[in-house]
Amino acid sequence: xxxxxxxxxxxxxxxxxxxxxxxxxxxxxxxxxxxxxxxxxxxxxxxxxxxxxxxxxxxxxxxxxxxxxxxxxxxxxxxxxxxxxxxxxxxxxxxxxxxxxxxxxxxxxxxxxxxxxxxxxxxxxxxxxxxxxxxxxxxxxxxxxxxxxxxxxxxxxxxxxxxxxxxxxxxxxxxxxxxxxxxxxxxxxxxxxxxxxxxxxxxxxxxxxxxxxxxxxxxxxxxxxxxxxxxxxxxxxxxxxxxxxxxxxxxxxxxxxxxxxxxxxxxxxxxxxxxxxxxxxxxxxxxxxxxxxxxxxxxxxxxxxxxxxxxxxxxxxxxxxxxxxxxxxxxxxxxxxxxxxxxxxxxxxxxxxxxxxxxxxxxxxxxxxxxxxxxxxxxxxxxxxxxxxxxxxxxxxxxxxxxxxxxxxxxxxxxxxxxxxxxxxxxxxxxxxxxxxxxxxxxxxxxxxxxxxxxxxxxxxxxxxxxxxxxxxx
Numbered sequence: 001x002x003x004x005x006x007x008x009x010x011x012x013x014x015x016x017x018x019x020x021x022x023x024x025x026x027x028x029x030x031x032x033x034x035x036x037x038x039x040x041x042x043x044x045x046x047x048x049x050x051x052x053x054x055x056x057x058x059x060x061x062x063x064x065x066x067x068x069x070x071x072x073x074x075x076x077x078x079x080x081x082x083x084x085x086x087x088x089x090x091x092x093x094x095x096x097x098x099x100x101x102x103x104x105x106x107x108x109x110x111x112x113x114x115x116x117x118x119x120x121x122x123x124x125x126x127x128x129x130x131x132x133x134x135x136x137x138x139x140x141x142x143x144x145x146x147x148x149x150x151x152x153x154x155x156x157x158x159x160x161x162x163x164x165x166x167x168x169x170x171x172x173x174x175x176x177x178x179x180x181x182x183x184x185x186x187x188x189x190x191x192x193x194x195x196x197x198x199x200x201x202x203x204x205x206x207x208x209x210x211x212x213x214x215x216x217x218x219x220x221x222x223x224x225x226x227x228x229x230x231x232x233x234x235x236x237x238x239x240x241x242x243x244x245x246x247x248x249x250x251x252x253x254x255x256x257x258x259x260x261x262x263x264x265x266x267x268x269x270x271x272x273x274x275x276x277x278x279x280x281x282x283x284x285x286x287x288x289x290x291x292x293x294x295x296x297x298x299x300x301x302x303x304x305x306x307x308x309x310x311x312x313x314x315x316x317x318x319x320x321x322x323x324x325x326x327x328x329x330x331x332x333x334x335x336x337x338x339x340x341x342x343x344x345x346x347x348x349x350x351x352x353x354x355x356x357x358x359x360x361x362x363x364x365x366x367x368x369x370x371x372x373x374x375x376x377x378x379x380x381x382x383x384x385x386x387x388x389x390x391x392x393x394x395x396x397x398x399x400x401x402x403x404x405x406x407x408x409x410x411x412x413x414x415x416x417x418x419x420x421x422x423x424x425x426x427x428x429x430x431x432x433x434x435x436x437x438x439x440x441x442x443x444x445x446x447x448x449x450x451x452x453x454x455x456x457x458x459x460x461x462x463x464x465x466x467x468x469x470x471x472x473x474x
Contacts, residue, residue: 044372044408051407057109059096061343061406066104073111077189080219083110084191090463092215094163095135097156098431099345102167102214105466112162115221118142126227127184132162132220140333148227149332151182155260157337162220167431168212168391170399171336172380173258178392180211181385185224188217190458199224208447209454211387214430216465216473217458233257234278235335237326239319242268242364250357253381253398258336262376263360264297265367266308267315271325271376275335282329291341293318297374298405305371344375347413347433348401349426350382350391356398359424363400363417370412375403388447391427401432438472 055065070087074080084090087108094112096103103109112133120129126148130139137157140150152171154164161179163169170178185199188210196218198207210217245261252259258275296318304311319325328335351359360379367373378401384392391397402417404410414435421428427444428434442448455473459465465474 044405046407046409049407057093057096057103059098059103061099061345063099063345063406063410064101064104066106066109068106068109070108071111072108073113075114077195077221080110080112080189080221081193081195083108084189084219084463085193087191087463089466090191091466091469092162092219094133094160095158097159097163098167099347099433100431101466101468102431103466104468110219112160112219112221118146119222121146121148123147126229127224128227129185129222129224130161132165132187132223133160135160136164136337137333140337143227144230144331144333147230149230150179151226151228152176152179153333153336154179155337156340157333158340161223163215163431165211165223166213166215166220168387168389168429169431170380170382170392171258172260172382172399173256174254174381174396175383176258177383177385178390180387180390181383182226183211183223184226186210186220187222188220188458190218191461191463192458194458196458205450205454206458208386208388209451212389212391212430213451213455214389214469214473216455216469218464231332232278232280232282232329233275233332233335234329235273235275235326236324238272238274239321239323239325240270240272241321242270244272244321245270246357246361249379259381261379263364263367263379264315264376265373266300266311266371267318268312269315269319269321275332278329280329282331285328285330285334286326288338294342294375301372301374308371343406344403345406345410345413345433346401346403347417347421348378348399348429349418349421349434350395350397350399350429351421351424351426353381353396353398355424356381356400359420359426360398360400362420362423363402366416366420367402370416372408373404375405377402388451389430389445391429393445393447397427399429400426401429436472441472 056067056071058065072083074083089105089107091103091105091109093103093109115133116131118128118130136159139161143149154169154171165180168178188196196203196206198210256274257277260273262271300311300314363377367377380399382392382397384394384396402413404413413433418435428436
C-alpha cells in the first residue's frame, strides 16, 4: 500500500519564525496529553504481539511464526527435489509478505532465492524467461536493461515473483490484468520430483491451475513473462474531498493508464494517484514523506480520537482540496512500486465492477465510525483474466484494502469489513486477511474442482498442505 503523502518535503521544512506542520501537530498533541482529564488515549495494542519472540521464521508483519526442523534455500533443481522428497510437509517462502498463515509448519520451509535472474530474453516478442524466486525490484531493474518492463506492477516491490504471482498480486489500471495473467510458461517441480513444463499448449490444465496456486502444486522455479516495452510515467498525487469520488472517480479509473485512490479516515479527504505514460526526460523520484505522514495520522488518532471535530480540523493542516503534493517523472518500476517500512496487517477483497463504489462507500462510512482507525483505505481497478483461482476470474474488479498497524488489534478487518466485502460479492486476495472457508472458495470459483484434481495429481501425499491450506484444499 502506498501510504498517503500529505505534503512534499519542500512544504514541510521548518521556516524561520514559523512553525511547520509537524511541529504544530506535535504541539497540539502535547496539549492533548496535558489535558488527560478529558480522555486517556486508548491502548490499541495486540495482546498476542511479542517483539521479543525470535522464531526461526515469521512473516513480514510478524503475525505468523514457525520453528520448522528445516529452513533451506536449495542451490539447484536437484537439491530442491531431494529436499521435497525427504520432507513430510513443505511450504515455500518468498519474502513472507502474505498475511494469511500460508507458510507456517513444523517440518520444512523452502526459499527459492537461488532461482533468480533474467535467464533469456526475446526482444521481438518482448518476453523474458526468469527465475521465479527473483525479487520484483531487482527483476524490474534487470528487465529495464533489456528495454522491457513488467506489464503489471504492484505497489510493493520486495516480493518474489513466484510469491506475488501465486497469490494473485496486481497493480491498477482498467486495461491491465494481475501479474499472473502475463505468464506465458511455467516450470514447476512437484513434491514427487516430477518436473513439469507448462503453457497454453503443454500441460494446459497444470498451467491454468499453477498461475494462482498459493504454493500448493509445487515449487515454481522459472516463468516466461509477456512484458511491455520499458516506459516512463508522469505521476501526480492530488488531494480532493471525498465527494469528488462519487462524482468523478469512475471516469478517472476508465481513462487513466494507472489510477488509484486512498481515503484518509476521519478527514473527508482522498489522495488521487495518477500515473500516465511520459515520453520525455525523467528525474529521480523525490524522497517520500509517506512514513512521516502515517506517523502524523497515528498521532491524530492517539491524541484526538475523543474529538472528531478537532481531529478533522487538525488534519486540515495536512492538505486541502486541489493541492498537488507529489509531481514527478521517472521510470515506471520506480514510480509505481516501492518498499514498505512501517509494518501492517491487511485485508483486501476484489469487488465486481458493478458493485465497487457502493461497497467503497460502505467501507468509508464504517471506518469513519471507528475512532481507532487511521490507515488509508485503498481503491484500485484490475482487468479480468481466466486463471482458475484468479480473484479476477472472468470479472473486471475493483480492489478495496483496509489496514491496521502490525502491533495493534486487527480482527475487525475480518469481522466488520469482511461482512461488507462478502455482501458485494467480493473474492479475497489469497495472501491477505480473510475468513473464507473451503465452501466459500468453492462457491466463488467455477473451476475449483478442476484445480483440486490437478492438485491431487501433483501432490498425492498432501506434502504441500500445512494446517491452513489443508482446511482449504484438503
